[in-house]
Amino acid sequence: MTPPPSAPTGTFGPMERDLRALAVGIVPEIARLDDAGWRAVATVVEEALASRPAPLRRKLLLFVRVLGWISVARYAARPASLDAVRLGRLLASVERSRLLLLRRGFWGLRTLVFMGYWTRPESAAAIGYRARPEGWEARR
Amino acid sequence: MNERDYDVVVVGSGAGGGTVAQALAPMVADGLRVALFEKGPRLRDDEFTGREIEMASALYEDGGGFLTADGTLTLALGSAYGGSTVVYTGTSLTAPERVIRGWGVPGLDHADVVARSRRYADENNVHLLPDDEINDNNRLFVEGCRGAGYAAEQFPINVKGCLGSSLCNLGCPNAAKQGTNRVQLPRAEALGVEVVTRAEVLRVEERALVVRVHDEPQGAKGLPSEWAPGDYRVRARIVVLAAGAVGTPALLLRSALPGLPARVGEGFTCHPAHILVAEHAREITNDVGHPKSYYLDRAEDEGFILETCMYFPFTTAKNLVGFGEAHSRFMNAFRRLQMILVLACDHATPGNRVAIDRDGRAVVHYRFTPDVVRSLVRATRASARIFFAAGAVRVHAPSADPPCLEVSDAARIDERVSERHFLPGRTSVSAAHPMGGCGMGRDAGDSVTDAWGRVHGLPWLRIADASLFPDSLEINPYLSIMALADRVAEAVRAEATR
Numbered sequence: 001m002t003p004p005p006s007a008p009t010g011t012f013g014p015m016e017r018d019l020r021a022l023a024v025g026i027v028p029e030i031a032r033l034d035d036a037g038w039r040a041v042a043t044v045v046e047e048a049l050a051s052r053p054a055p056l057r058r059k060l061l062l063f064v065r066v067l068g069w070i071s072v073a074r075y076a077a078r079p080a081s082l083d084a085v086r087l088g089r090l091l092a093s094v095e096r097s098r099l100l101l102l103r104r105g106f107w108g109l110r111t112l113v114f115m116g117y118w119t120r121p122e123s124a125a126a127i128g129y130r131a132r133p134e135g136w137e138a139r140r
Numbered sequence: 141m142n143e144r145d146y147d148v149v150v151v152g153s154g155a156g157g158g159t160v161a162q163a164l165a166p167m168v169a170d171g172l173r174v175a176l177f178e179k180g181p182r183l184r185d186d187e188f189t190g191r192e193i194e195m196a197s198a199l200y201e202d203g204g205g206f207l208t209a210d211g212t213l214t215l216a217l218g219s220a221y222g223g224s225t226v227v228y229t230g231t232s233l234t235a236p237e238r239v240i241r242g243w244g245v246p247g248l249d250h251a252d253v254v255a256r257s258r259r260y261a262d263e264n265n266v267h268l269l270p271d272d273e274i275n276d277n278n279r280l281f282v283e284g285c286r287g288a289g290y291a292a293e294q295f296p297i298n299v300k301g302c303l304g305s306s307l308c309n310l311g312c313p314n315a316a317k318q319g320t321n322r323v324q325l326p327r328a329e330a331l332g333v334e335v336v337t338r339a340e341v342l343r344v345e346e347r348a349l350v351v352r353v354h355d356e357p358q359g360a361k362g363l364p365s366e367w368a369p370g371d372y373r374v375r376a377r378i379v380v381l382a383a384g385a386v387g388t389p390a391l392l393l394r395s396a397l398p399g400l401p402a403r404v405g406e407g408f409t410c411h412p413a414h415i416l417v418a419e420h421a422r423e424i425t426n427d428v429g430h431p432k433s434y435y436l437d438r439a440e441d442e443g444f445i446l447e448t449c450m451y452f453p454f455t456t457a458k459n460l461v462g463f464g465e466a467h468s469r470f471m472n473a474f475r476r477l478q479m480i481l482v483l484a485c486d487h488a489t490p491g492n493r494v495a496i497d498r499d500g501r502a503v504v505h506y507r508f509t510p511d512v513v514r515s516l517v518r519a520t521r522a523s524a525r526i527f528f529a530a531g532a533v534r535v536h537a538p539s540a541d542p543p544c545l546e547v548s549d550a551a552r553i554d555e556r557v558s559e560r561h562f563l564p565g566r567t568s569v570s571a572a573h574p575m576g577g578c579g580m581g582r583d584a585g586d587s588v589t590d591a592w593g594r595v596h597g598l599p600w601l602r603i604a605d606a607s608l609f610p611d612s613l614e615i616n617p618y619l620s621i622m623a624l625a626d627r628v629a630e631a632v633r634a635e636a637t638r
Contacts, residue, residue, distance in 0.1 A: 026463040044193065052202065088464055095463070095566055103565030104211040111205070114457040118471070119193040124453045127474040131427040131452070133190050133313035135304030136273075139428055 012042065015064045021080040022067060025087040026113045029123070041116035048115055060112065063105035067094065141350075142372040146173040146334075147636060149349055149376040151341050151391065153178040154223020155621035156382030156605035156628075158320025159260070161328035161335070163629030164636075168332035172636055175374065176328070177339040177351055179383075180220035181362025188313040192452040195310035198361040199227050204455075206386075208506040209495075212564035213412060215504065216572040217386055220311070220362075221337050222321025224384065228572070228618060229308040229432040230297040230317045231447075232266040234258070235613060235620040238440065243610045245580045247591035256623035264298040264318040266619075273304060275429030280420075280478050280530040281448045282434055287529030288522070292434045295447075304429040306450055338365035341383070342500075344395040347600050348375045378632055380593075381578075382605040382625065385410075389494040389577035389607055390502035399597040401584040405495055407488035408504060409612040410571035412512055414539075415451060415459035416480045416523045418532035419473045426450050426477060436522075439485045439614040443511065444519035446526070447616075449481040459568045460536055461543040470536055470544075478532060482519035483573070484512045485614045494577045508569070513562045516569070524553045538567045573617050578603045579610035593628035604628040 012019050020038060024031045030041060049057040067090065071079045075086050082090065094106045117123050132138040148164055150157045153176055161176045168174055183198065196204040201217035208215065218224030234257040240250040285292040298318040305313055315322060329335055338354045355369045356362065381388045389405040431450035438444050451459070453474070460467055470477070486492075486509070495503045508516075517539050527535045528550045535545040541561040549556050561567075581587020584596040593608060595601040604625040606617050613620055 026467075027457075028465055028468055048203065051197070091463055096563065100210065100212075100565050103563065107211065107565055110463055111458050115193070115454050118454040118457045121191075124192075127453065127472050128423075129427055129453050129474050131190065131306045133188075133303070133305045133307065135302075135306065135314070135428055137303060139425075 012061065015061055015068070016042070017080040018068050018078055019064050021082065021087065022064065022091070022109065023113045023116070025084070025091050026110050027117045030117055040120060041113075044116040044119060045112045048112060059105070060108060063109060066105070070094070142370055144175070144372055144374045146175045146374060146376045148172065148174045148378045148380065148632060149374055150174070150176040150380045150382060151349065152223055152382035152384060152387065152605060153221055153320060153325055153335065154218065154225050154382065154384060154605065155320060155618045156625040157223065157380070158225065158324035158328070159622045159625035160380050160382060160604050160629045160632070161333045162324035163626060164632060165328040165331035165333050167633065167636060175334040175336060177341055177349070178221055178223070178335065178337045179340045180337065181356070181360065182221035182337040183311070183362050185315055187361045188311045190305060190307040190310050190313045192310060192454050194361070199311050208504045210507070210564070212508070212569065213506050214570040215386065215410065215574060216570060217384060217574065220321070221335070222319045222325065225319030225618060226311050226321050227309050228319070229430070230299050231295045231432055231616040232261055232264065232298050232619050233296070233615045235623070236439075236615065239614050243580070245591050245610060246582055248580060252627070253620060253623045256626045257619040260619055260622040260626070261296065261298070264323055265300045266296045266298045268294050268296055269302070269430055269433055273302070273429060274433055275304070275426060276424035277426040277431070277450055277478050278429070278433040278448045280424065281480065281526065284526035284530030285436055288525040290436050290522070290526065292436050294434055295432060297430065297433070299430070302430060306427050306429055306431050308431060309451070334366070336366050337363070339367065341391060344379060344381070344391060344397060344601070346397070347377060347379065348373055349379060378600055378602065378635065380602045380604050380628065380632065382603070384605055385574035385577050385607040386494055386502045386504060388603060388605055390496050390500075392578070393494070393496045394500035397598065401588045401596050403579065403584070403586070403588050405493045405577050407576035407579045407610060408492050408494050408506065409486045409488055409575045409609070410506070411483040411573040411612065412486060412508065412516065412569050412571050413481055413483045414516060414520060414569060415449065415456065416482060416520060416527075416538070417456065417460065417470055417536045418478045418527035419470065419534040420476045420478060420531060421533050423475045424478065426475070426479070437615070438519070438522065442518050443485045443515035444522070445483045445485065445615065446519060446523055447481045447483065449479045451479065459570065461538045461566065461568055466542065466544060478527060478530065480523045480526065482516060482523055484515035484519065485612050486512045488576055488579070488611045508562075508564060513559050517557055517559050517562065521553050521557045524557060573606070573613070575606045575609040575613060575617060576611070578607035580608050581610055591627070592631040593624065594631065602628050602632060
């Protein structure tokens with residue numbers, strides 16, 4: 001489940017490795033993407049953040065950093081080094097946190113990861129999504 | 141600053157603004173000068189591609205991800221030539237008599253709302269789809285309702301030449317949906333109403349607007365604005381605001397007009413909704429055909445409405461609770477998914493309101509009341525029964541923990557689906573029916589406008605959108621918005637001819 005060591009450092013800087021690991025925990029299929037595939041996911045996330053107020057990007061990066069701290073405190077390892085089980089537990093703990101702030105943070109992170117992955121035509125095709133402007137005509 | 145003069149200016153081009161523009165258009169030939177300002181772009185027909193991310197970015201405020209202040213509710217707000225009528229499914233219901241009576245607005249009569257709604261239903265080609273255009277996703281809802289002891293009803297919808305793309309919420313790629321972008325606005329423009337897109341109204345002044353016309357962003361969809369980019373002061377005898385139940389109150393609040401009623405922004409409701417999915421053992425037709433053909437109205441008895449729906453991969457993923465393998469399992473069953481949208485009939489509640497931040501941007505404060513949570517849970521339980529009665533093998537229920545019900549859970553749905561599992565910030569809730577914020581009523585003590593959309597104390601200022609609703613409408617709102625906007629236009633016509 002750990003992303004490959006060659007994972008490039010993109011515009012998310014030193015947090016990109018943790019971000020990629022967290023993304024795999026949210027959408028396991030991301031583990032099967034090569035670096036170019038991951039960059040495509042990250043690019044959608046970056047573009048979404050670029051179109052929103054600047055504080056949103058800072059909040060995302062802060063939340064990834066906080067998850068890193070929680071991970072180190074709980075497992076003595078950064079998210080990029082966790083196995084699938086511990087990564088899942090880490091994410092579940094923030095998803096169900098008593099603190100709305102953490103739940104919101106996770107909500108934002110998963111939304112961006114879903115956006116990055118599920119808006120790719122390849123991802124839609126992989127699950128058999130076939131909607132076309134031609135509608136019924138395209139099926140007959 | 142550039143200066144322009146009109147007799148009537150309208151802000152917003154959705155169900156309200158489009159209706160007002162068309163209703164006033166015949167008077168242009170007699171010399172009435174009418175302009176309409178729309179913040180969003182005017183897309184060419186070939187730009188409606190049905191691709192999720194690019195259409196969401198082009199047609200929705202914040203790409204469809206406008207969040208309430210505490211981040212627990214997502215609002216879908218259309219922003220384009222045609223407003224939200226570009227991105228809805230065309231469902232066309234008339235307001236229930238009990239709701240209009242319950243609003244208690246002096247001078248607002250249900251029969252009048254119905255008569256005007258019917259006129260727009262005719263104009264927009266509202267009809268029932270024939271059986272052979274109904275997909276499995278909708279048929280299973282009808283069968284499931286029958287099996288669970290409910291009677292589903294068919295939505296009248298406003299399409300002409302529908303090919304069944306299922307892409308209504310991304311803007312019809314076939315120009316079939318009869319939103320204001322296809323009917324009222326083109327007619328208004330043909331008669332001489334000036335429509336200016338990419339025109340953000342910064343504030344309202346005494347009988348004037350301050351408008352900023354934006355350049356076309358690099359690479360963005362849509363035509364350039366009809367006016368040169370820059371700031372304009374646009375004077376008018378009458379100003380009609382129809383920027384929606386978030387946009388209109390926010391615009392008024394940042395304008396800080398002397399004499400503005402204190403209740404601006406109050407009374408916001410929105411039909412908070414879950415998207416529920418269920419997995420069948422076999423493939424069904426779901427992502428082809430009109431997505432929202434049937435509904436179950438339990439508003440009066442149980443405070444909810446169920447509607448068929450079909451969303452796109454990202455929207456679906458976002459609205460399922462959870463992550464990881466369990467989440468992916470539902471996503472990978474996409475061809476076998478049946479979907480139901482559950483809407484809670486919320487009510488105007490102190491604290492749920494539209495405000496503005498220090499930069500004048502809209503901020504929506506919204507808390508889920510216990511009644512709303514109860515309605516969502518009741519609706520989820522009913523949907524689970526309907527799904528299983530239709531033959532589903534697994535149901536995703538956001539108010540269950542874990543959020544997956546197997547067939548073996550069918551006998552204990554009430555136990556599994558519970559209010560105690562509703563956790564704001566974790567449980568996905570979205571809304572596409574923003575209402576209220578400039579409610580109609582008797583006077584400035586209890587409302588913002590009278591029954592004809594005239595703002596109390598500021599007779600030159602009118603409201604003509606869903607912000608007029610004093611409380612939830614409890615059905616899909618677009619025809620009722622048109623009916624109320626038609627009343628506003630009638631009052632404007634009467635005054636403009638004096």
